[in-house]
Amino acid sequence: MLIKLTGGTVYDPAGGIDGQKRDIYIQDGRIVDRPAADVKIDQEYDLTGKVVMSGAIDMHTHIGGGKGNIARILLPEDHRSDPVIRTNLTRSGSGHAMPSTYVTGYRYAEMGYTTAFEPAVLPVNARQAHMEMSDIPILDKGGYAMLGSDDYLLRMLTAKKDQKAVNDYVAWTLQASKCIGIKVVNAGGISAFKFNQRKLDLDEKNAHYDVTPRQILQTLAIAVKELGVPHPLHVHGCNLGVPGNVDTTLDTIQGVGGLPMHLTHIQFHSYGTEGDFKFSSGAAQIAEAVNKHKNITIDVGQILFGQTITASGDNMRQHANHKHAHPNKWVCMDIECDAGCGVVPFKYKDQNFVNALQWAIGLEIFLLVNDPWRVFLTTDHPNGAPFTTYPHLIRLLMDKSFRNDMLATIHPEAQKMTTLAAIDREYTLNEIAIMTRAGAAKLIGLKDRGGLTAGNWGDITVYTENADRQKMFEKPDYVFKDGELVVKDGQIVHVKWGTTHIVKPDYDTSVEKDLKHYFDRYLTMKMGNFKISDDEFTEDGRGSLTAHPLQGGAQ
Amino acid sequence: MTEITEVPSPFCGIGTDDLTISVDGLSLKVLSNGCAVNTPAFEQVVTDFKPRVGGNQVALEHAVAKAVEILQDSSQPIIGGCATDVNGMRALLALADRCGAVVDQLNFNAARRNYLAMQDSGWMTTTLAEVKNRCDLLLVVGKDLESFVPRFFERYLWNQGSMFLEDTANREVIYLGKAPSGTAQVSPNGKQAQVLTCADADLPEVVAVLRALVKGHKIVVDSVGGIKVSDLQTVVERLQAAKYGVVTWAASALAFDQAELAVQSVCELIKDINDQGSRCSGLPLSGKEGDLTASQVAGWISGYPARISYAKGYPEYDPYLYDSRAMIENGEGDALLWVQAFNSKAIPPVADFPTIVLGRSGMVFDKEPDVYIPLGTPGIDHAGYAYRTDSVVAIRLKKLRDSGLPSTAGVLSAIEKAL
Numbered sequence: 001m002l003i004k005l006t007g008g009t010v011y012d013p014a015g016g017i018d019g020q021k022r023d024i025y026i027q028d029g030r031i032v033d034r035p036a037a038d039v040k041i042d043q044e045y046d047l048t049g050k051v052v053m054s055g056a057i058d059m060h061t062h063i064g065g066g067k068g069n070i071a072r073i074l075l076p077e078d079h080r081s082d083p084v085i086r087t088n089l090t091r092s093g094s095g096h097a098m099p100s101t102y103v104t105g106y107r108y109a110e111m112g113y114t115t116a117f118e119p120a121v122l123p124v125n126a127r128q129a130h131m132e133m134s135d136i137p138i139l140d141k142g143g144y145a146m147l148g149s150d151d152y153l154l155r156m157l158t159a160k161k162d163q164k165a166v167n168d169y170v171a172w173t174l175q176a177s178k179c180i181g182i183k184v185v186n187a188g189g190i191s192a193f194k195f196n197q198r199k200l201d202l203d204e205k206n207a208h209y210d211v212t213p214r215q216i217l218q219t220l221a222i223a224v225k226e227l228g229v230p231h232p233l234h235v236h237g238c239n240l241g242v243p244g245n246v247d248t249t250l251d252t253i254q255g256v257g258g259l260p261m262h263l264t265h266i267q268f269h270s271y272g273t274e275g276d277f278k279f280s281s282g283a284a285q286i287a288e289a290v291n292k293h294k295n296i297t298i299d300v301g302q303i304l305f306g307q308t309i310t311a312s313g314d315n316m317r318q319h320a321n322h323k324h325a326h327p328n329k330w331v332c333m334d335i336e337c338d339a340g341c342g343v344v345p346f347k348y349k350d351q352n353f354v355n356a357l358q359w360a361i362g363l364e365i366f367l368l369v370n371d372p373w374r375v376f377l378t379t380d381h382p383n384g385a386p387f388t389t390y391p392h393l394i395r396l397l398m399d400k401s402f403r404n405d406m407l408a409t410i411h412p413e414a415q416k417m418t419t420l421a422a423i424d425r426e427y428t429l430n431e432i433a434i435m436t437r438a439g440a441a442k443l444i445g446l447k448d449r450g451g452l453t454a455g456n457w458g459d460i461t462v463y464t465e466n467a468d469r470q471k472m473f474e475k476p477d478y479v480f481k482d483g484e485l486v487v488k489d490g491q492i493v494h495v496k497w498g499t500t501h502i503v504k505p506d507y508d509t510s511v512e513k514d515l516k517h518y519f520d521r522y523l524t525m526k527m528g529n530f531k532i533s534d535d536e537f538t539e540d541g542r543g544s545l546t547a548h549p550l551q552g553g554a555q
Numbered sequence: 556m557t558e559i560t561e562v563p564s565p566f567c568g569i570g571t572d573d574l575t576i577s578v579d580g581l582s583l584k585v586l587s588n589g590c591a592v593n594t595p596a597f598e599q600v601v602t603d604f605k606p607r608v609g610g611n612q613v614a615l616e617h618a619v620a621k622a623v624e625i626l627q628d629s630s631q632p633i634i635g636g637c638a639t640d641v642n643g644m645r646a647l648l649a650l651a652d653r654c655g656a657v658v659d660q661l662n663f664n665a666a667r668r669n670y671l672a673m674q675d676s677g678w679m680t681t682t683l684a685e686v687k688n689r690c691d692l693l694l695v696v697g698k699d700l701e702s703f704v705p706r707f708f709e710r711y712l713w714n715q716g717s718m719f720l721e722d723t724a725n726r727e728v729i730y731l732g733k734a735p736s737g738t739a740q741v742s743p744n745g746k747q748a749q750v751l752t753c754a755d756a757d758l759p760e761v762v763a764v765l766r767a768l769v770k771g772h773k774i775v776v777d778s779v780g781g782i783k784v785s786d787l788q789t790v791v792e793r794l795q796a797a798k799y800g801v802v803t804w805a806a807s808a809l810a811f812d813q814a815e816l817a818v819q820s821v822c823e824l825i826k827d828i829n830d831q832g833s834r835c836s837g838l839p840l841s842g843k844e845g846d847l848t849a850s851q852v853a854g855w856i857s858g859y860p861a862r863i864s865y866a867k868g869y870p871e872y873d874p875y876l877y878d879s880r881a882m883i884e885n886g887e888g889d890a891l892l893w894v895q896a897f898n899s900k901a902i903p904p905v906a907d908f909p910t911i912v913l914g915r916s917g918m919v920f921d922k923e924p925d926v927y928i929p930l931g932t933p934g935i936d937h938a939g940y941a942y943r944t945d946s947v948v949a950i951r952l953k954k955l956r957d958s959g960l961p962s963t964a965g966v967l968s969a970i971e972k973a974l
Contacts, residue, residue, distance in 0.1 A: 066947055069854045076674060076872050079858040083869040092652050092869040094858035100870075101855045124684075127940065127949045131641060132855045151688075151718055194689065194799070196834045208719065319679075319829065329677040332829075334836060335947055336684040337718070343677075521716040524683040526561045529572045529951055536951070539938075540642070 001042050002027045002035065003483065008047030008462060011429050012054065014438035014451030018430045024052065026458040029483040033454045047462055050477060053433045054452050055114025055459030057440035060234075060264055060299050061381040063104050063136060064118045064143070065129035067311040067341035070331050071098040071382065074343055075309055077327075090492055097308045097345075097382045105137035106492050107388055112461035112476040115140040115449065115498070119183050119234060119264065120313045122146050124338040124525075126177035127532055130500065134543045138486050140459075140498035142444070144183035144234050145173050146313055148216045149190035151337040152518055154209040163222055164508075170223040171507035172515065176531040180444060180501050180548065181231035182224050183264075185313035186238055187213035190340040193316035200316065202238050202248055202255065213238050214255055221259040227505040228550030230445020232260035232297060237269045240317040244273045246282025253289045253296055262443065265301025265380040267362035275417055277353055281361045284419070287368030290375070297443055298369065299376035302362035302393055303355065304385035309345045312383065318342020337522065348385070356414030360407070364418060366397055367425045372434040373442070391473035397427040398469045445548050446501060458483030497542040504547045558586065563941075563950040565640070565897060565934045566596040568842030569683060569704050569711070570943030570950050578956050583935065590705040597935065599899065601958055602917045606928040615928065615961065615969075622892070622926045623973045625909045629890035632656040635879040635903060636895040636914075637861055638845040639930075640939030640952065643963030644852035644861075647894060650971040651865045657888065658853065659879035660861035661901065662846040665807035667874045669839050670850075670860050671815035678822040679829060681801060681836035682945035687711045688718040690726060692797035694790065695748075696821055697732035697758050698808040701739040703840065704944075708739040719799075727797075729790055731765075731782075732758050733808070751790070753780035755810065759817040765791065766824040769831075794828055800835040807841065842944035844897050851942050851949075880904050896930045896963045913966055916958075931960030 003026040010022040025032045062068050072079070072094075079094035084103045086092035093100035099107060108116060116136075121129045121143035133141040147153055147170065156166060170182060188211055189200040195207040202214050221233040237252050239245040249269040253261075263269070266286060274280035290296050307326075312318050315332045319342055322330045326347040334340045348355040362384070369375040377394070381387040396403050400423075407420055415421075427435075441450020448456050460480040466472035475490030486494050512527065519527040537543040556579040563572035567590065574597070575587040581601050585594045606618035613621075626632055634651055637644065637660040651658045660666065672678065686693075693712065700707055717723050728740050728748035732755070740748040753761050757780025764779045768791045774784050794800045802825055809817055821837065828835040841847055850860035857863050859872035871877075882888050883906045891910045893903035899917035903910060909925045912918065916929035933939035934952030939962070942949050 064855075069851060072858050073670070073850070073854045073860055074674060074677065076859055079872075083867075083871070085868045086652055086865075091649070091856075092865065093856065094870060098858075100858040122947075125947050125949075127951065128851070128947075131940065131949065135645070135856060155718075194685065194834065196798070196832075325677075329673075329675060331673070331677045332679045333947075334681045334685045336682045336945075337688055338684070522684070522688055522718055524570060524687060524711070525563075525572050525948060525950065528561055529563055532951075 002039065004041045004044045005047050005052065005460065006044055008050045008052035010052045010452060011433040012452035013430060013434040014441065015453040017452070024452060024460065026480065026483040029458055031452060031454050031456045031458055045478065049465060051429060051463040051465050052452070053461050054437045054450055054456070055461050055479065055481065056112050056436040057450055058108070058113055058116040058378065058387065059376050059440040059444060060119045060378045061116050061387055062118060062120065062311050062383070063116055064132035064141070065121055066125045067313070067343055068098060069132065070341070070343045071309045071311040072100065074329060074331060075345060078307065078309070089495055097386050098311070101132055101135040102137060105139050109138040109479055109481070109487050109492060110490050111390060111474065112463070112479050113139065114459040114479065114481050117141065117180070117444065118143040120144070120146050120185060121177055121179055122313070122335060122339045123173055123177040124336040124530070126179070130178060130532065130537070133500065134537070134540065137495050137497060138481055140501060142180040142501035144181035144231070145177045145179040146183050146185055146339050147173060147220060148184035148187045149339050151191065154188065154191055154206065154211055157211045157215060157219060158209045163219065163226070166219055167223045167226055168507040168511040170220065171227050171505040172511050174229070175504055178500065178502050178532050178537070178545065180503050181229060181234050182220060183234040183236065184217060184220055185236040185339070186240065186316055187216040189213065189238060189316045190313060193319065193340065194334050198316065198320065200238060202251055217252065217256060221256055221261055225259055228552045229503055229505060230548065230551050231443060232262045234262045234264055236264050236314060240268050240314055241321060243271045243279045245269050246272050246285055249286060250289055253293055258295050260295050262297045264299050265378065265383065266298045267301045267303065267358065267365060267384070270361055270365060277413065279354055279357060280417055281357060281364060283361045283364035283368060287365055290369050291371070297374045299378040300362050300365050301378055301380035301384045303348050303358045304379060304389045304392065305348050305350045305355070305359065306385065307347045308382045308385055309343065310383040311341065311343045313339050313341050315340035315342040318344050336524070350410045353411045353413050356410035357417055359410065360414060360418035360420050363396060363403065363420055364423065367423045372431040373439045375435060376440060376443070377435045391470045394432060394473045395468070395470035398432065400424060400426050445503070445551065447548050499544045499546045500537055501546050501548060503550060505550055559953065559955055562955065563934065563952055564593045565941035565950070565952055567592045567704055567706065568840065568944045569707060570948055571706055571710065572950060576955060581956055581958055583955060592705055599917060601960070603929045604916065604960065606926070608926055610923045618926050618928050619966065619969045619973060622911045622970050625890050625911055625925060626654050626892070626970065626974060631866060631888045632890040632892060633879050633882055633888040634658050634892045634894065636661050636893045636901065637849040638898065638901065639894055639896040639963040640845065640933035640941055641848055641852055641949065642939055643894065643896060643933065643967065644849050645856065646964040646967035646971065648853060648856045650967050653971055653974055655866045655868065657864045657866065657877045657879060657882065658861060659877055660846055660849040662807065662841065662844060663862045664878065666841060666846055666850065666860065668806040668809055668814040668818050670874060672819035672822055676819060676823060679825050679836050680945070681838055682947050683711055686801055686838060687714055689799035690801045691720060692727045692793055692800040694729045694731060694794065694800065694802045696762065696802060696804040697755070698805040698840070699733045699736045700803070701735055701737050703805055705739070713743050727793065729793070731761065731790065751782045751786055753782055757781070758809070759811070761787070762817050762820040766820045766827070769824045769827045794835055795831065795833050797833065797835065800828070800833070801838050802835065803838040803840055805840040838945065840944050842942060844901065845941065847942040847944065847946055851946065894963060896932055913963060916960055928966055929960060930966065931958055931962055936960045937962045
């Protein structure tokens with residue numbers, strides 16, 4: 001089957017194409033060069049006047065795993081308000097803040113997304129994360145394995161095990177949990193909470209272990225780099241949500257010593273203590289630091305107003321924030337000497353000073369960081385807002401007058417505390433394509449994804465140009481996944497199943513000797529039963545694994 | 556004969572995965588680490604292989620065709636039992652979505668006590684490895700723990716190695732409500748659990764007083780439900796003084812009206828203790844007969860735990876309205892599909908409309924169902940996944956033998972395809 005997409009205006013930053021007319025050919029799922037003139041085109045789409053990008057990639061979205069399922073079950077009232085009816089093609093389910101898995105897949109695809117990554121896979125819960133994600137249709141997916149509060153690593157660091165030993169453990173964890181990156185959440189803080197510490201600064205020691213968050217971040221950042229894992233250490237910093245945490249974040253950036261590091265939902269970590277309410281924007285300082293440190297990448301974790309639910313591995317901070325729960329119910333869990341989670345419903349209100357300023361801080365960061373290859377569009381779904389708000393967020397970034405109209409409606413004191421009105425920048429289509437496609441694929445190390453040149457998989461989204469960017473991005477004309485048309489006019493027309501992206505760094509198998517002893521003695525399952533095997537992905541006949549190459553000559 | 560080690564169990568709810576089982580043809584023998592729950596469940600002899608329609612043995616295809624016919628003629632099918640593995644539940648929900656069925660897990664009236672509390676105010680909970688390594692005080696509310704999970708103490712309390720306790724034998728155990736039936740709760744150094752018993756009917760009042768004491772309210776009576784308030788005050792002080800207190804309960808044991816309020820009192824007092832500056836966590840015990848598995852899978856596929864209706868074309872959750880037993884009694888359905896892959900004794904309620912049973916091989920019925928298809932058991936006849944009591948770990952069940960018995964997912968998918 002040879003498909004031709006004719007005459008579209010193409011934004012393909014990976015291929016260096018910025019809004020030029022190009023024809024694109026797809027054969028057997030992949031984009032191919034223009035075939036010889038006598039080769040028959042099986043199907044042609046006239047894309048004159050349309051905007052063509054590769055399928056969007058969400059590099060940080062909570063779509064699979066235990067805490068997300070707690071979030072679903074905790075808020076039946078939210079699901080009741082958004083029932084999703086079955087059709088001949090699609091399964092039923094429920095939507096809004098934390099949609100059911102099938103609805104997650106459909107709604108992402110209907111917005112032109114073809115890939116999404118769950119950023120907080122607890123290794124002990126990885127099976128569930130993958131089972132949920134394998135019930136998300138259409139999308140490719142993958143996960144980042146959470147380390148940093150697991151007792152095994154903290155014991156290693158306390159015992160001053162060498163970097164090589166840590167690297168082996170990190171590589172083993174990636175393979176056992178079938179993930180593509182490593183995430184740290186409140187480094188050591190989830191463990192500290194189990195010892196009844198209620199806060200943990202960057203240089204503060206765990207009550208039990210002779211280890212600080214800074215050491216954990218450095219050790220893991222080195223491990224990720226030395227193993228050749230393309231995605232830099234993915235860091236949810238200390239002191240999430242605490243006024244004044246901008247200093248911690250700046251210190252984290254400086255302290256990692258030039259190693260690649262991704263700071264996630266940085267909006268929640270960019271708060272100062274100025275002003276009458278002792279809560280202010282640290283966005284300018286953060287953006288300046290990010291602009292200066294080329295080793296740093298960020299995603300924003302924008303909040304948008306309305307009801308949502310926050311689901312995080314950071315049970316220390318989630319517990320501290322439970323008094324803001326809306327409605328007033330929440331769950332915190334300590335989990336298996338591995339990690340934890342906290343699930344707290346939130347309603348962000350534009351007339352609440354703090355929420356209004358959080359909104360402005362996120363936008364300031366987007367607009368003040370000048371390299372779109374190093375900043376990514378997220379709401380930390382569902383924590384800042386459900387992923388379905390992305391088209392609205394894109395409009396806020398691309399349309400200054402719309403942004404200022406919105407700004408004029410928020411809490412007046414928050415308006416005074418933000419420089420947003422003075423920022424003229426409007427994102428271009430090419431920059432949006434970088435942030436949501438090419439940059440994300442590069443950041444995660446996805447081979448043959450996120451671009452439109454020959455050799456890439458045929459993940460392609462086609463929009464109708466519209467000055468109202470929200471309308472434009474809400475409802476693509478066409479979405480192709482692996483070369484198959486899955487969405488037409490914003491509606492699912494075909495359901496298929498994506499792959500799971502992983503990396504497979506090598507490790508010294510002797511690492512399992514210690515691990516086996518540790519599992520037998522301290523944990524509640526056998527090491528052999530903990531490791532996820534390849535056939536668990538393929539035995540249902542619709543899943544698959546795609547291993548991506550490592551960097552820097554690592555095996 | 557082969558010997559299989561590190562066998563995980565879907566029966567006990569606490570995810571024991573250290574069983575050694577010998578397999579000789581279809582016969583299984585638990586060689587080590589068995590218990591009163593797991594050993595009989597694994598060793599149960601396979602007594603029937605052939606599906607039946609109207610009491611007559613038929614080929615599987617024929618039984619599936621009859622099931623399809625019943626479902627096609629139904630305007631309100633009810634899918635009860637829902638005791639199976641993850642893939643079984645996936646197929647069950649796909650079928651329910653397809654035919655507009657009500658889905659109801661057989662333990663849901665018990666599970667409801669937890670969900671109503673959780674969905675109203677939330678909770679703070681922990682998992683088995685945290686108990687094993689951290690718990691220095693265990694408060695058991697309303698349940699004789701050792702009959703429910705025989706190996707709990709051996710595996711998670713009196714374990715040899717613990718990362719954060721010098722000597723696990725020094726852990727303290729308090730029973731509130733029910734007394735222990737055996738000696739499993741006695742610590743290796745001979746220390747007995749403190750036991751404060753009361754009648755089940757008094758438990759709500761007792762836990763309400765316990766919560767009031769945690770909050771520092773003055774109690775004017777001397778005793779409640781036969782328990783001295785001063786003893787309850789001591790329990791509170793020990794919880795507040797513990798480094799990592801754990802409060803456990805089994806919702807299935809709280810068989811009194813509005814038990815969700817007792818669960819909520821327990822959950823709220825745990826939260827209060829954490830807000831007062833100590834760590835304390837709940838450990839709700841269930842994970843039996845696929846109950847958590849059903850609600851986890853229903854959670855991600857529908858958004859709700861496993862008592863839902865697909866009658867309107869989308870899932871609706873109502874913890875009371877879609878009680879399958881009540882619906883059957885009240886004639887609110889016109890076909891019953893009963894799925895029970897773990898327990899051949901758990902037969903469906905008798906309905907006066909067509910009944911299809913997908914049951915663990917060996918079911919004996921009071922009234923022969925219209926269709927009976929004997930199923931393989933997850934973790935014995937086929938691989939699969941089951942959730943254990945803390946909802947976090949989905950254990951990977953192994954296939955131990957080649958019985959030829961079909962999986963729940965296999966049969967339900969065949970029915971859905973043919974619809």
